Amino acid sequence: MSPLEAESETVAQLQEPEQEPKHDPGLISGQALAAVRNGFGGVRVLVVGDLMLDRYLWGQVGRISPEAPVPVLHLDRETETAGGAANVARNLIGLGLWVSIAGVTGEDENRERLLRLLAEQGAETSAVLADPSRPTTTKTRLLGNHQQMLRIDAERIAPLSAELEDRLFALILSQLSDASVLLLSDYAKGVLYGGLCQRLISAAREQGVPVLVDPKGRDFDRYLGASLITPNRAELAQAAHVDPTDLEHLIASAGQMRADLRLDRLVLTLGELGLLVVESDRQTRIPAVAREVFDVSGAGDTVIATLAAGLAAGLDPIDSAHLANLAAGVVVAKVGTAAIRLGELEHAISDEAALEQAAKLCSLTELQVRVRSWQSRGERVVFTNGCFDLLHAGHVTYLERARRHGQRLIIGLNSDRSVRALKGPERPLIGEQDRARVLAALAAVDAVVLFDEDTPLKLIEALRPDVLAKGADYQPDQVVGAEQVRSWGGELVLIPLLEERSTSGIIRRMQG
Numbered sequence: 001m002s003p004l005e006a007e008s009e010t011v012a013q014l015q016e017p018e019q020e021p022k023h024d025p026g027l028i029s030g031q032a033l034a035a036v037r038n039g040f041g042g043v044r045v046l047v048v049g050d051l052m053l054d055r056y057l058w059g060q061v062g063r064i065s066p067e068a069p070v071p072v073l074h075l076d077r078e079t080e081t082a083g084g085a086a087n088v089a090r091n092l093i094g095l096g097l098w099v100s101i102a103g104v105t106g107e108d109e110n111r112e113r114l115l116r117l118l119a120e121q122g123a124e125t126s127a128v129l130a131d132p133s134r135p136t137t138t139k140t141r142l143l144g145n146h147q148q149m150l151r152i153d154a155e156r157i158a159p160l161s162a163e164l165e166d167r168l169f170a171l172i173l174s175q176l177s178d179a180s181v182l183l184l185s186d187y188a189k190g191v192l193y194g195g196l197c198q199r200l201i202s203a204a205r206e207q208g209v210p211v212l213v214d215p216k217g218r219d220f221d222r223y224l225g226a227s228l229i230t231p232n233r234a235e236l237a238q239a240a241h242v243d244p245t246d247l248e249h250l251i252a253s254a255g256q257m258r259a260d261l262r263l264d265r266l267v268l269t270l271g272e273l274g275l276l277v278v279e280s281d282r283q284t285r286i287p288a289v290a291r292e293v294f295d296v297s298g299a300g301d302t303v304i305a306t307l308a309a310g311l312a313a314g315l316d317p318i319d320s321a322h323l324a325n326l327a328a329g330v331v332v333a334k335v336g337t338a339a340i341r342l343g344e345l346e347h348a349i350s351d352e353a354a355l356e357q358a359a360k361l362c363s364l365t366e367l368q369v370r371v372r373s374w375q376s377r378g379e380r381v382v383f384t385n386g387c388f389d390l391l392h393a394g395h396v397t398y399l400e401r402a403r404r405h406g407q408r409l410i411i412g413l414n415s416d417r418s419v420r421a422l423k424g425p426e427r428p429l430i431g432e433q434d435r436a437r438v439l440a441a442l443a444a445v446d447a448v449v450l451f452d453e454d455t456p457l458k459l460i461e462a463l464r465p466d467v468l469a470k471g472a473d474y475q476p477d478q479v480v481g482a483e484q485v486r487s488w489g490g491e492l493v494l495i496p497l498l499e500e501r502s503t504s505g506i507i508r509r510m511q512g
Contacts, residue, residue, distance in 0.1 A: 039096025
């Protein structure tokens with residue numbers, strides 16, 4: 001499926017909804033990272049859909065033909081790869097899963113090429129049938145200077161005969177009990193037309209196997225009862241008869257479609273805007289990671305394959321969608337129909353974590369905007385402050401305990417000048433930027449802001465937190481800002497400290 005980048009509309013043309021989805025997913029969980037490192041447990045996925053062979057003719061363009069106003073491609077090399085539902089299988093295999101694939105090809109040379117590619121990648125293909133009445137769907141792309149110039153499609157779009165559908169259904173049914181997920185990859189070439197979709201969804205539901213669908217066409221009724229579908233903006237707009245540039249109506253249509261089709265959830269891919277996970281009780285927006293886009297071919301295959309991998313491994317749907325979003329960002333930076341690999345996904349997770357941590361370091365102006373946004377969603381904002389020189393277990397425990405009093409934790413961090421004024425000329429041992437960066441790496445911390453004054457009072461008055469946290473070694477009347485926080489309805493909490501944990505104590509032991 002082609003994601004939003006394939007369309008001509010820009011993000012600026014989108015009409016943002018008046019109310020954003022409320023859930024903020026943050027970084028992926030440790031469980032999700034462990035699943036990636038473990039190859040998603042090597043579970044088995046059964047992929048059914050329209051199989052294709054993708055051919056690429058690579059070359060250089062240096063002149064225009066004298067015969068016609070067309071570029072002349074000097075051919076350097078030819079490559080072939082599995083496409084369509086077969087590319088979904090490639091992605092799953094790249095993520096460490098076992099894959100069985102079912103579908104229909106022609107009875108021709110391209111069938112043999114496609115089956116050979118799938119066998120080399122490790123897919124089980126005993127349920128791939130041959131239909132002499134159609135060719136193997138083949139897309140041939142001409143690329144000059146790594147830019148696609150032309151695509152030639154050889155295909156026949158038609159439903160399967162009743163006899164062929166029955167044979168294919170019987171083969172799929174024989175493999176269904178061994179699968180953790182049934183994935184239907186519909187490229188609108190005919191395999192999933194007719195009644196096959198509903199037969200497969202019903203059979204999978206009876207056996208307790210979740211069904212994920214990458215949809216196509218105007219009629220989504222054939223996906224009734226699936227566990228999850230992954231339309232892009234254009235596909236959902238076409239099926240729901242709404243304007244694809246009106247994001248507010250599009251999101252409303254996604255929620256209505258999820259209900260009408262009795263889906264557990266719907267994942268709407270929004271290109272540069274990321275993913276939207278629509279469930280019965282919440283909508284979760286997962287922003288895209290900024291990357292240079294070279295080719296969107298197969299990005300939708302990567303999204304649904306990674307979703308399937310995460311759900312098959314028992315991950316939370318939001319974590320699974322978050323991983324899918326990161327994986328799509330990797331493949332659009334490649335040329336040609338590309339598949340994700342475990343190592344690439346793990347690197348993308350690390351890169352996102354680094355970006356997220358850097359984004360926690362805020363100016364006061366930036367942080368005021370964030371705080372208002374958090375509070376407008378009903379989240380309690382906790383503020384604390386300190387020098388946090390030589391971060392130790394006492395600091396970490398204190399911050400974790402402070403975070404429990406709200407949904408967001410802000411640290412007002414004394415600047416180097418401020419620390420010297422409080423602690424003397426030999427402190428801090430660690431510079432302000434390094435101290436801020438280490439604090440930002442803590443999961444309990446949502447934002448770090450430096451202040452140069454001797455007290456954080458100006459920060460507190462500017463941010464107006466809901467909770468002011470301080471160590472229990474202070475008395476309430478000693479806490480700077482307590483009176484102000486109470487004046488706007490906030491509260492002061494005193495956090496118990498770990499005994500015999502202090503920066504000064506560590507320094508004395510080092511000196512001794």
